[in-house]
Amino acid sequence: MRVLRVLTSILGAGSLAAAMLAGGVTVDLATAAPAAALDDGLARTPPMGFNDWNAFGCNVDAQLIEQTADLFVSSGLKDAGYEYVNIDDCWMTHERDPETGRLVPDPGKFPDGIAAVADYVHARGLRLGIYESAGSTTCAGYPGSLGHETVDAQTFADWGVDYLKYDNCGSHGQYPDTQQGYIARYSAMRDALEATGRDIVYSLCEWGNLQPWTWGADVGHLWRTTGDIQDNWSSLKSIIRQNAPLASYAGPGGWNDPDMLEVGNGGMTDTEYRTHFGLWAMMAAPLIIGTDLREADDATMRILGNRDVIAVDQDPLGVQADVVSDADGAMVFAKPLADGDEAVALYNESDRAQTIRTTAQDVGLSGRSFLARDLWSGDERESAGTIVAHVPAHGTAMYRVSSLKGHGRYAPMTALSADTDPADGVAEPGSPTTVRARLEDAGRHSLHDATLGVTAPDGWTVAPPGPRTAGKVSSGDTFDATWSVTPPADTAPGDYDLAVTAAYRWGDEPDQRETLRTTLTVTVPTLPPSGTTPLSDVAWVSETNGWGPPEIDRSNGEQGAHDGGPITIGGVVYDKGIGAHADSEIRWFLGGGCTRLTTDVGIDDEKTTNGSVTFRILADDDVAADSGVVTVDDPAAHLAADLTGARWLTLVEDSGGDNNSDHGDWAGPLLTCD
Structure with missing residues (x-):
């Protein structure tokens, strides 16, 4: 199947079918890649650009668009x-002419119209995009294009x-709201x-409702495969899971679109933003920037401007990465490139x-x-066949x-790599x-005079003290060491960093010596009171x-902290509780000292x-308690x-099945501890 996908990207589905039939070979190409019916030469690689919605919502104007065009040029993004x-959305008036x-x-x-903005953008060697909706209104309530397709398309072309x-x-x-209707x-x-006769890239924003990846190539150049992205880790993780299995549907001229980039908007860490950009x-x-470039910091610009990563996205072979392996929270992606190289993401x-690995053979x-x-x-780096990295939480190594x-x-x-036993990373005071x-050698050179060491915060005890040594680590082998680390009995709750280092030489020259460093974060937890x-x-x-952060003593408001209302289920208002949104997991450390939790649960009113x-x-x-499916029409359920x-x-x-408005409350939860 992987070979068929590569050949389809090179020849096109029709040419490949003809070649195979001439050779007496038959195959159902629908399972390999859809035919690219819009053979108009557009979007042969995924579109790259900017969209104002993620950072500005309805606060768009000509000045913003023109300033962004200037920044594309001055920053090197162009x-x-x-x-x-x-x-x-929101660029138009509420009434048509x-x-x-x-x-x-x-x-x-x-004030000077869209055509003037287009002229400004075109003068800088760039292209202008615009928004509309396939319904009677846009998502912000402005006139939609339903029934006005001809006049609107010609208007856009004229502008x-x-x-x-x-x-x-x-x-x-x-x-009808069916696939054929869509x-x-x-x-x-x-x-x-x-x-209209004008070249216009056509982006279908259907939210993945009715499997647009199965029909989008006949209609547009890219199609949304998911709901709207949010600037938080839960949203990003969910969208990766939804889009990753759809690799066979993408190719030159037609692309799976997991929504625009949130890189730089502040809701995630730089590690998570690198995952976002790298896996896109x-x-x-499509790489569509969604942040205010006028305020972007250096870290954001380094991610967005990384030409090695961009080259993977824009590779002319046009193959979406396959998932090579997926287990225990570790996924390996592999993407064949036009020059015979392979892009690999851990x-x-x-x-x-955690340490994630694959082999050259596994990635092709x-x-x-x-x-x-x-x-x-x-x-x-040189590898004897293993591709390996110790990858931080929510991170992605790319090669x-x-x-x-x-x-x-x-x-x-x-x-x-470094971890704790047990692997939850909790260090109890005293x-x-x-x-x-662990130091792993994945190359053909042996490592000599290897050492491993760990340094803890002041006052912590590390036993045995000092580094551990190994004379030689052969190709394909590992060097392991363990320590007992104890925080003082009066250590305050919080996260603490342990510095783990490895040193070795791989040759006799002065520059053939290396020191590696990683940080192991352990948590001193807050224990519940008696x-x-x-x-x-x-x-x-x-x-x-699922959406926004969980709220303390408030319902989930889906955006920033403290934006929910009073926790209310079936007309009953609860002073205490936690407002969350499925899918959600919240964890407390008990240390074996608690006996019981009681709570009411339900969908907030x-x-x-x-x-x-x-x-x-x-x-x-x-599982100590399970409510079964609770709907918006159900009263609060009690769990113990x-x-x-x-x-x-x-x-x-x-x-419970629809993942729509799943504002789930843990109402009046009481924890009993010894």
């Missing part, structure tokens, strides 16, 4: 491949528009755009750092030696891997925690949440339609869980 400067039926740009936001994002809001009128609505605008490139996704979905390469270029650092003749001048690929370090306490008064150790959640209480890994002896308490909310 030279890196970014081309489209796109206007999203009564005489012509045309859309009217908001005179306060675009000099080069890209149309076509949304899915508003009543759909004469079209195809008809989106095809109406496709035909209208083609009739691996998945051959993605850590989990909340703890053959040979005895390989050169792996780190696409974040530019570092080049461009090629076959290598000889290996003498390249340092070997190595990995330094109690020893086992810290393990007696019976509202759980919302006890600090959790970790959380993931702020949601009157849709919404269904399954609530579960876990004692360590065991036996926690005797459990080190961990986890509150879990799973979508």
